[in-house]
Amino acid sequence: MSAAPHGEGRVTIADVAKSAGVATSTVSRALSRPGRVSEPLRQKIVAIANELGYYPSPQARSLKSGRTHNVALLIPDITNPFFFGLVRATQAQARARGYLQFVVNTEESAGVEAAYLAELGKSVDGVILAASRLSDDELASASRTLPIVTINRDIPNVPSVIIDTPAAMVQALDHLVSLGHTSIAYLSGPESSWSSRKRWSALQQAARTRAVHLRDLGPFAPTVQAGAAAADSTLATETTACICFNDLLAIGVLQRLGERGVRVPQDMSVMGCDDIFGADFCNPPLTTFSAPLDQAGRLATDMLMSLVQDRWGGRLAGGVEGRRHERLSTYLTIRDSTGPAPSAANARGVA
Amino acid sequence: MSAAPHGEGRVTIADVAKSAGVATSTVSRALSRPGRVSEPLRQKIVAIANELGYYPSPQARSLKSGRTHNVALLIPDITNPFFFGLVRATQAQARARGYLQFVVNTEESAGVEAAYLAELGKSVDGVILAASRLSDDELASASRTLPIVTINRDIPNVPSVIIDTPAAMVQALDHLVSLGHTSIAYLSGPESSWSSRKRWSALQQAARTRAVHLRDLGPFAPTVQAGAAAADSTLATETTACICFNDLLAIGVLQRLGERGVRVPQDMSVMGCDDIFGADFCNPPLTTFSAPLDQAGRLATDMLMSLVQDRWGGRLAGGVEGRRHERLSTYLTIRDSTGPAPSAANARGVA
């Protein structure tokens, strides 16, 4: 509990060396390369270092080695609970590997994201990009210059973890079709969202072999606020069910529908995506897709560490970490926001 | 968009100097202290630096100056949406001042918090501690060694931003009393939570001059999961209303009450605290306390920057930033989870 300050009393490797009566290089070896120093001496040095409260300076260390032992996690909107699990899992894993993590909120802006990426280059050994808003080219080029792992973004030479919601869209459609819905709307997210585009095409694909009419509405901001507009757009159509780009939007839709006196699911079925905090206690609880976020975070961090190792001449990693593209399955969690399609007889009571 | 890598092709100040035909010190001055170099030369240097894609190495810079231009924000649980606004506001403000922010999740553990604090000492210029679980002594001592600003923690010589929920407890009590409640429970948070202790004593104080019976139950973990136990504890008493330590707990209580068939607010009134994401769309929407989190984050960051300035011999800050303890008011947001006491005829004739 006694971190030395930068200013005056900081204890350096020289202090430890003097106190132990050895050269600074010996201290350095004892601390970072045990085995290249005699065991009793090593123990003595470690003891003295602890006693003095010595912590090596990360700056000095990286000035020499080039490695910072920092990583960054970039996310578009820290206000979206979807990213919770990611932040927590990546931090835990990074810490376990001796890394500190910058969490950066890019505010849904490609510009901000690019700016941070450029600035960060010197401060971190690698970056995890979740739901990046950058173009494929920008990403590929950034990846050439800095170890990068993307989450939910598929680009040939950029390692990635994909949470495979598109694959699950088939289930979504089957769920709704089985409930008798024949006209379904997809309320899409931002145009720059790769996930949203993928979900839409997966949906279209699946619709081809099923007796449903599918339309897409939007784009909408992936926020609760945007839900009002999304709900109104939906009500302007003949649709009896909507699949929302994410849970934030779905919750907003639920709220707006409530205000307008449209009952869910009796008059309208609503599906979200991500199973965020709140999806289980909103009104009604949301049918949505759950994903192993913790696993995604851990995986992405491990992959990044492996890239960093490679780059700095460590031994080649072989196991899971060597794989370049991981795909994680999601599963449909059915709650109360979806139900049988309203029979053609009773019109819906829009206020 | 072309961050130089650490490894090979990185462009250093020497490259810029050579290319411009000047000394490295001149480049350094041109870039960090404009005015100490002739204007045309400065422009030329800046142009060349841009062209070459030069970014100064933060490590080298801090090795010399001692300043890292990094700050850290420590929070007990990144899974608690309460901290959203804080993370966002502090990051925005830090970035505006040219700082990068580490966000650290301490997992509600004083040990983890202390460990990070010690490690971080070398990597940051200062730390914002939100809802710290450390003891007063530990905090005071850490503060001597590193610029620290606390949020929701009041210690004599440690600058702080207090979100004054205790002061608002009077309103909570009046709200419930006016609805006819005479037996009220406080469902307390972790014992290490300063906020929880403060709220409880404010409540006791206020109860003295009012005709209510107050009891405290708990402690409970500040999570949705803990809400079930908290609800059951409450149901084991005569209580008709409960004030929960935070919204997470309150939402958990709401869920459990629903499972057990207890109607809210008809049978039981429930209040939360913080007005987090979800408080407005849970079922029923939660009566709770709202606070200016953005302002708190901005303020804390400014105060920290001011401390950092002082420490590094900058000029003394005078304005808002010089103040050492800021207190921010909160306000009661009444929604549907509180209502008239169930028993006999409602006092005040509230429907």
Place this chain on the structure above:
DNA sequence: CTGAAAGCGCTAACAT
């Protein structure tokens, strides 16, 4: 196995 010494990239005296 250990010590001596040379830098990593940058800034800040100190010269000019």
Place this chain on the structure above:
DNA sequence: ATGTTAGCGCTTTCAG
């Protein structure tokens, strides 16, 4: 106004 030079704390050859 600009150039020269000496380190910041650490790791890493290179000697012993």
